[in-house]
Amino acid sequence: MPHLLSPIADSGSLRLALLYAVVFVEIGIAMPFMPVWLNALGLDAVVIGLLVALPIATRIVATAPLLSLIDRGVGARTLLLAGSLVLALTYAAMPVGAALGWPLLALVIVLNAVAGAPLVPSIDYLTLAAVRRDPRLDYARIRMSGSIAFLAANLGGGFLLGAMGESLAVPLLLTGLAVIASLVVHASRGIEGAATVAATASGRVRLPRKLWFAIVAAAAIQSSHAAIYAFGSIHWTTHGIATAWVGTLWAIGVGAEIVLFALIGNTPARWRTPFRLLSLGAVAALVRAVGMWLLGDQLLPVMALQCLHGATFGATQLGAMAAVSAFAPDGARGRAQGSLSAVNALASASATLMSGAAYRLGGPLAFALMAPLALAGLGLVVAAAREAEPRPFGTGAAETL
Known part of the structure; x- marks a missing residue:
């Protein structure tokens, strides 16, 4: 409710x-x-x-x-x-x-x-x-x-x-x-x-290692979107999917993201810890990358794969925010938020360049190369989870971060 x-x-x-x-x-x-x-x-x-x-x-x-x-x-x-x-x-x-x-x-x-x-x-x-x-x-x-x-x-x-x-x-x-x-x-x-949090007077506060693991994990998972963002529309239209469907396919992805944001608060609290959310995003990104590699030229499979955007982007975003909120120390929360955004941008830019080179060699290869990024993100989530056992991310008095 x-x-x-x-x-x-x-x-x-x-x-x-x-x-x-x-x-x-x-x-x-x-x-x-x-x-x-x-x-x-x-x-x-x-x-x-x-x-x-x-x-x-x-x-x-x-x-x-x-x-x-x-x-x-x-x-x-x-x-x-x-x-x-x-x-x-x-x-x-x-x-x-x-x-x-x-x-x-x-x-x-x-x-x-x-x-x-x-x-x-x-x-x-x-x-x-x-x-x-x-x-x-x-x-x-x-x-x-x-x-x-x-x-x-x-x-x-x-x-x-x-x-x-x-x-x-x-x-x-x-x-x-x-x-x-x-x-x-x-x-x-x-x-x-x-x-607003007052700045500390005792010098620069370090971000904990578990947070850095989570930040890099989120960046790796989000960067696995690069091939779809840059070449998804081109790939679909090149293989005969009507241009009119391209907008619908993108709308399906954003719609899935909206549905996840709307409903995630009603799920059990144990599902909403930072590392479980990040893991969900990583697994979904892995499935999506492999699916685009094998079936990215067929409309119905692509529609199903676009539904995974709710997890590949949405769950990853929520997991990253939960990690920042739970693990960033006072006096460094702004830097943690900025570091997450900067690392995301760097990873996405690098993945976009890689996917561009791969797409010239063969379209489906660009999507296949996104799978190792998702897998690397999952590995980093496992490494981060070994550092701490976080509290759930969401709502309710018993579920504060």
């Missing part, structure tokens, strides 16, 4: 959910449609590849240092507000940068990526802190709003792009969405009250 929250708890969860929603709407427009806008500018394919890769490289470098500011007393909400405002300015500046030449556009894109790097990890930080403070709150159901917003942006963005024109719609939409996000963050003044 759904958990009944007090008005205060319910208000807090709604505000956090709204933060996820406004940020993930931006991501849901930028991720699929920014390359479309760059192409509409008439840029060379090599330049487009460089400009698309720049934000990934920037997040690898910038995320952990920015999130570490939280441990030095900078509020997570302050990072959110500053990042959203700079995002609005840089999205608005992109057409000007493009008109003056792609090197200037590249600089604007790097600044944009720096501004965006701390947004999702900062909301995760605030949400995990709220869950630790009030066990009636449910991280999965709060985070679900981000997945719903992302899916809605994917669907609505395509319609708006067609109605407004590629060269106008993308920067205009993203600028407006970033302004809206800034206003929502500004209005969420009370959300950080109990979440």
Whole structure:
């Protein structure tokens, strides 16, 4: 049964959910449609590849240092507000940068990526802190709003792009969405009250080894999505799956993720420990990679395999958040959150490069090479589990982290 929250708890969860929603709407427009806008500018394919890769490289470098500011007393909400405002300015500046030449556009894109790097990890930080403070709150159901917003942006963005024109719609939409996000963050003044942790005065606090194992395990599992993210649509259409089905296949994956976030809180508490969630993600990712290798050119099997996204992404995400919340020491929680995001970005970028080389050698090989990543993640989960026996992740007074 759904958990009944007090008005205060319910208000807090709604505000956090709204933060996820406004940020993930931006991501849901930028991720699929920014390359479309760059192409509409008439840029060379090599330049487009460089400009698309720049934000990934920037997040690898910038995320952990920015999130570490939280441990030095900078509020997570302050990072959110500053990042959203700079995002609005840089999205608005992109057409000007493009008109003056792609090197200037590249600089604007790097600044944009720096501004965006701390947004999702900062909301995760605030949400995990709220869950630790009030066990009636449910991280999965709060985070679900981000997945719903992302899916809605994917669907609505395509319609708006067609109605407004590629060269106008993308920067205009993203600028407006970033302004809206800034206003929502500004209005969420009370959300950080109990979440901010004072910086320690005794020097740099180390992250425990069990947490590093969990972080790298989650990154390995998440990076096993690289081949599907980069080449899934190409592979499906190349083998005769109708283009109209491609959007449906992606929607199935996000829908499965939403279902898992909605229902996981009703499962037995023993199923929701960090390492069991990560293990579920790893096993599902292994099955999905092998399935795509063998059956990725057939519609019905691919539909079934896309349903595994609820576990490959959703369970892995929940397991990683549970590990950060359970194992990160006070005074280093911001750095832990930033380290998770940075390692994820590095692993995913590396896996994407590997899958690109493999896909040129033979399409199915790219998917097969994702299986060892999932297997490595499972091995790291086993190593992490030997370090500690964590408490369950979820809701209920007896299930606090």
